[in-house]
Amino acid sequence: MLDVGGTGGVRDRTGRTGVGARPPRLTRRVRAVVAVGCWLVVWQVASVALDQPILLVGPWEVLVRLVELVPTGAFWATVGRTLADVVLGFTAAALVAVALAAAAAASRWVDALLAPLIATTRATPVVAFIILVLLWTDASHLATVVAFLMALPVLYTNVLEGIAHRDARLLEMTRVFAVPWPRRVAAVDVPGVLPYFVAGCRTGIGLAWKSGIAAEVIGLPVGTIGEQMYQAKLFLATADLFAWTVVVVVLAALTERVVLALLERARRRLAGEPAPPLVDPAGGAR
Structure with a gap:
């Protein structure tokens, strides 16, 4: 609501004044x-x-090195390779987590069988998984496997928690009126679980990136960011190491924003609301 004060001009409900209060x-x-x-x-x-x-090194030296790296084709090939591996691992973890959580919510036996597996995966150090994967296979898709294993427990636990906290009255209503399963999922299950899934994505994306890069640094798959970081350490190229670290931070932040924007569009579509643009008119991606 707006309040027109005697001397303060237009005031909104947060107390800010002026012609068109500044948006939060x-x-x-x-x-x-x-x-x-x-x-x-x-x-x-x-x-x-x-x-x-x-x-x-200082931030200026890192910026100079980034300006030198970004225009090269090798830079984008390296970024694309690591980005594809980590995103693939996280996406697979999200799909598997949703399927396993749905099965665990439907059956106590499935829940009991999965509980020790999820607990073990959550407690196992990432280095142990990296070494095991290297023993079982080559390093070509090491980051994908490790990112999958690190993100899976977080996503599974959050989705299972969301299923358990769905609106009981709405669920009872769907049973009383024999609402078809697809409509119940869209109207009750997804809106109830989505906030928990979003919270899991926020944590899982960060874990996927950190563990994926760690796997690349240890396994040294060719043409990856992890390999570049190891080479920078080997030749004491500190500016390169910081530059690639900045690249990883930016990629992780962009991945999170894109995933959350897509989930928000899906939520609005299910709720019958107009979907927000992926690019904010005020500037920048949503």
């Missing part, structure tokens, strides 16, 4: 930019104080 999203972006800027200053000061480029 813009405020969050300003805070984010300021926060990133502060940490970049801290990084630069630490680099200058240490004065050891082999140990810590």
Whole structure:
């Protein structure tokens, strides 16, 4: 609601004044930019104080190295290879997690059988999985397998939790009125589970990227970001190491934003709401 004050102009419900109060999203972006800027200053000061480029380079040196890397075809081939492997592993984990959680929710026996497997997968160090996969097969798709194994327990647990917390009254109504299974899934199951699945995706995407890159650094599949990071460490090319780390952070953030935007579009479509654009008119991808 808007309130017209005597001297303060137009005021919205949050207390901001002016002709067209600033949207909260813009405020969050300003805070984010300021926060990133502060940490970049801290990084630069630490680099200058240490004065050891082999140990810590400044943000300017990293930016220069990124400008040199990005226009090359080898850079995009490397990024594409790692991106495909990690996204494939996460997507497979999401599909398998949904299927297993649905089966576990439908049968206590399935739940009991899967519980120790999921607990073991969650507790096993990522290095152990990397070594086992290297023993069983080559390193060509190591990142895919490891990303799958790391994301699966988180997604499975969240989806199972979401199924358990569906609206009991709506479920009872669907039983009383004999609502067909497809309509019940679209109207009750998906809206009830989706918030839990989204939370699992936020965590699972980060795990998939961290474990996938770790697998590449150890297994050294050719033409991957992990291989480039290992080569940078081997030749003490600290600027390269930081540059590739920045690339991984950006890729992980973009992956999360795209996945969450697609899930939001799916939710709105099921709810009969207009789907938001994937690109925000105010600037930037949603």
